[in-house]
Amino acid sequence: MRVSARNIAVSAGGRDAVRPSSLEAAEGQWISLVGPNGAGKTSLVEALAGVRRVTQGEVLVDGRDVHAMSERERAATVAFVPQHPLFPAGMSVIDYVALGRHARHGLWRGPSPEDHATVGHSLERVGISALANREIDSLSGGERQRAVIARALAQTTTFIVMDEPTNGLDVRHQVDILELVRREVVECGATVIATLHDLTLAGHFADTMMVMNEGRIVTQGTARDVAASTELRDAYGIEIMVVDVAGRDVWVPGRVTSS
């Protein structure tokens, strides 16, 4: 699905969290969004997902503005993986994943056989079918994050926005989750926009990498382009070396260059 954000701006707590910015994502593309804390990454991706109001501009998904849609339509168009998902005490994993189908239910009509099948399939795709009846808050961090991804898959959208999907996971589970998303989402033709803090992982998975600083997208391109850019270093205020280790780029932080 083609995603195009035109001149969107977001204001948060009286300040400009995102200054007018535009971005384009083609079908089946992965965009990694990086930048220092407070750069406006979360505001930008929440605006792209339609859960945060924009003060101007539009976010077109296949030509339709997500901010002009009803909540139900939007939930069937874009799935959102938040930075700090809430895990309700006592809710079973299968009920949690089934929340992804809420937008397809009527007021009185419950889940259809198709909804049940989609939920079951989503659990399978992320490999937690065996945990379906466990309580969500009893799972480990990695298992829970799989449940969050499964819920997003259950929305059966072709555009997924993720805010720090590897937040709080150990390095093995970070790679697990991102590979899972690449296999189950991008390779199925969906578009992914994800904020990430780990530059090596961000660069490894990205078709396009974008750097944000002070509410603006300051540079974008392939991981190699961004790795070579001064905007990346200016944004973080730190030296960053990119070294080739067995054919793979590893981004190594160096000396702090500004306070």
Add this chain to the structure above:
Amino acid sequence: MGFSLLAVAAVSLWALATGPTPIAWTSIAHDILHLGPPRLTGINRFFINDLRAPRVVLGLLAGATLATAGATYQGVFRNPLADPYLLGVAAGAGLGATVALVGVNGWIAPAGAVTWFAFVGALSSVALTWLVGGRSRRSGGATLVLAGVAISSLFTSAQTFVQQSANSSSIARVYIWLLGSLAQASWSTVWRVTPYVVIALVVALASARALDVLAVGDVESRSLGLPVSRVRFIVIVASSLGTAAVVSAVGLIGFVGLIVPHLIRLVVGTSYRRIMPLAITSGAAFLVFADTIARTVISPSELPLGVVTALFGAPVFVILLWTRQGATT
């Protein structure tokens, strides 16, 4: 669910049969189900039809409404301590009733106006709470809850002010009203509260799925397709109407709205699709049970209903809490 419906029927029959003049429950059931020529005659028929039946029906309606309103508030604010009085219904109703019972500057409200004063007071305080805190987009309606606390204190202090200017006989009436009682129940009261109760219960049942989604927070709910602000507004309006109508008719009965939903949760888990129907039946059965105890223990006098709900509800809750915790850990 079947079991809880059975409990409603059993408690209601027991309540109808119990009183200063015991009447065989078999005869009552026989007549309710129209199984043949009426068995109840004369004074017994009057006791059942005009005294006990309206009281039992009002108790069922009030219990169902308070329990579901408590459950919906707990869901919509994601706050386990939420009860139907959270947004100021109780304080507003208290002020309205006190003004009517005590009067202002020698002016006294006409007899029978107490419930209307209480109803208007209850709705005014919720409306004020919404005006103060309803526009905030803070997650989980936190501002609304705080506004409810502020407006409640405001109305309570106004109520205390009016009350302290009263003579001792009207203070006693205010006090009795505040404690809650079904003693004034009549068919006209039942008919008056029924429309609001129906609205509250239908909306509560219809919003069960939405409340399950809301458990993951405002932002995630929105991303999952839930119009959060609209849902919160509709649910609060409906619950407030139901609670205001019930409270204005029976006074401030505490505990039911807070504890009954938690009792149900301990048994069936946290999904509102399971909680809501059971809140209706369990709340109804519980309040009628408590009221029957209240009017029989020291008969012919009555215990305050609020005292009995807490006296019976709290130990049951504690026992369930212990046994369930033992079962899950």
